[in-house]
Amino acid sequence: QTPPENDIIFIGSMLYRREFHQRRIAYVEEILKHRLPLQMFGIIEEDSWHLLKIKQLAYLLIKALEIAGIKGFQGNRSLRKIAQLKDMPVKTRYTALIKENLKGDVLFGKQMLNEISRHSVGFNIHGDLAGDYAANVRMFEVAGAGALLVTDHKKNIRDLYEPDVEILTYSSIEECIEKLKWAIGHPVEAGRIAAAGQKRTLIDHSVERRVDLLYEIMKKEYSGSQ
Structure with a gap:
């Protein structure tokens, strides 16, 4: 198997409306300003x-x-x-950094997982509506494909992964940049964390385990309603 490139992959939309991805866009721009090797796949929203x-x-x-x-x-x-919009639609103004570095490819399924596996680090950040709890599927896709997951810290993150052992987390732009720089600068140590994260994903976060969990929740709720 070909070793992954020592760089960072990000896959996701960047919609400029206030309630969606403004925080995500700010983080991506900061990563690019620090000249970190970020490979971006996704879409931006630009109306005629x-x-x-x-x-x-x-x-x-x-x-x-x-x-x-x-x-x-x-x-x-x-x-x-x-x-449902809180404000009148305005012209989106993505920076040149975003436009120049974003690959227009929209990846799904096996193609997406194969692409993630080609990179050593996977950057993740929840949308602005996510609140205080980790919920997006990208975390499990990144870690499960073997990249080191670097994601925003949430209240329930320890229920999913052990920070600094199976994944890396951040609570600010500054900490995000610091963790990404560390991961790129320490590929061997980062690889160990990535391997632990992948193992945890395949054991605890498979579709089968999620179906079992959903069944237990439904059974509990149903029995309690009788």
Whole structure:
């Protein structure tokens, strides 16, 4: 088996709307500013001028209808999505760093796992809506494919992995940069942590184990309702 490249992989969307990925975008930009070897796969969201104007007009119309007490637009999925926005849509302005380094490929399934396995470190950060608990599937994909998972610290992270033994965690941009630099600068030690993380994933976080857990939860809830 070919050894992985001593670099960092990130796979994920970067949507600029306030409630989605602004924190993620800020972290990615900082990683790139520090010239860390980050390989980025995913999509960014850039509307054409005409589409942006349509969204802005729809947003203003919806707000006017809401003030007038009219809710007829709720039957339209696209209008409902616009109605849920906290602010009027604006033109997204991704930095040149993001645009120049982002690979347009959208990876899924086996192709994605194979790509992760080609890199020694996997950077993960939850979306802005995730709150205080680790929940995204990318953690398990990264660790399960054999890369060292570097992810944002959450209240329940120790229920999933042992920090500094099976994964690395961070609580700030500064700590994130520090951990990524360490991982790239200490490939042997980082490889040991990655191997421990992969082992934990394959034992405790398989689909079969998740189905068993879901079954136990459903059985408990069902028996308690009788």
